[in-house]
Amino acid sequence: MLLQQSQISNQSSTKDMASFQDECNSPAKSQFPDQNAGGVQGRQIGDNVARKEKISFLVNTLLDIKDSKETVYGALDAWVAWEQNFPISSLKRALIALEKEQQWHRIVQVIKWMLSKGQGTTMGTYGQLIRALDMDHRAEEAHKIWVQKIGMDLHSVPWQLCRLMISVYYRNNMLEDLVKLFKNLEAFDRKPPEKSIVQRVADAYEMLGLQEEKQRVLEKYSDLFTEKVSLKKSKISPYRKKKK
Numbered sequence: 001m002l003l004q005q006s007q008i009s010n011q012s013s014t015k016d017m018a019s020f021q022d023e024c025n026s027p028a029k030s031q032f033p034d035q036n037a038g039g040v041q042g043r044q045i046g047d048n049v050a051r052k053e054k055i056s057f058l059v060n061t062l063l064d065i066k067d068s069k070e071t072v073y074g075a076l077d078a079w080v081a082w083e084q085n086f087p088i089s090s091l092k093r094a095l096i097a098l099e100k101e102q103q104w105h106r107i108v109q110v111i112k113w114m115l116s117k118g119q120g121t122t123m124g125t126y127g128q129l130i131r132a133l134d135m136d137h138r139a140e141e142a143h144k145i146w147v148q149k150i151g152m153d154l155h156s157v158p159w160q161l162c163r164l165m166i167s168v169y170y171r172n173n174m175l176e177d178l179v180k181l182f183k184n185l186e187a188f189d190r191k192p193p194e195k196s197i198v199q200r201v202a203d204a205y206e207m208l209g210l211q212e213e214k215q216r217v218l219e220k221y222s223d224l225f226t227e228k229v230s231l232k233k234s235k236i237s238p239y240r241k242k243k244k
Contacts, residue, residue: 054079055090059097062106072109073116086119095128104135126150127161130168139172151181155188159197162190166200175204179213195224 058079065071080087091114098107111129114120126149133142146165150157162185169178182201185192192198198221205214218225 051090054087055093055097058090058094059101062094062098062110063101063103067105069109072106073113076110076113086117088114088119091120102135104132107132108136108138123150123158123161127164130161131164134168134171139168139174142168143174143177151184154181154184154190159190159193163194163197166197170200170204175208178204179208179210182217192221192224195221198224 058075061075061079062072065075091110095107095110098110108129111120111125111132114125115129126145130142130145133139133145142165150161150165154162162181165181166178169175169181179201182197192201198217202214202217205211205217
């Protein structure tokens, strides 16, 4: 009896997934179908499919389809067509899966599609886009995103994003952009949180032939280079027992 119930359940799940795939493969009727007469009925099939399976289906679809903006955007439009609310959390999970596969070009396409829908317009999303563009060998485009969406608000941009952009500039030999960004951060009295940032800036100044600026930066933030040594010394207990 239990075996029969399990078989029926599996058959039902498979049928629902097949129906859901058919919906995604067919032209989307509406971005938000709950505003149409037949939207609720059409959405019932998709609701019967587990979110994990929907995400897996999307990732597999994005990996298999041809590399064109129209095809990718069409697949994404069809995937969200029967959702009542924009599935931002599911898309974030899909992006994580694509990152594991190092599908940087596809990640760029998905994020740009999200942004075109007015969704995911956060610092985190733009940071993810910049990283994907860099990994896809599109540093100039990453620079444009930084300037247009993040760089105009340097007094509050998290250091995590500033570190990312400095790394992008450094890896791509965009040294003038690197030192310009760092000087603008200094203008807001933003102190770098770690020595690796200062070292990259110092190296950039050296490669640009600006030795005085290199020394200035190293001296100004010299505490970052001695901090770890001081911490290690402070951890040594003065009450260690002497060996007999």
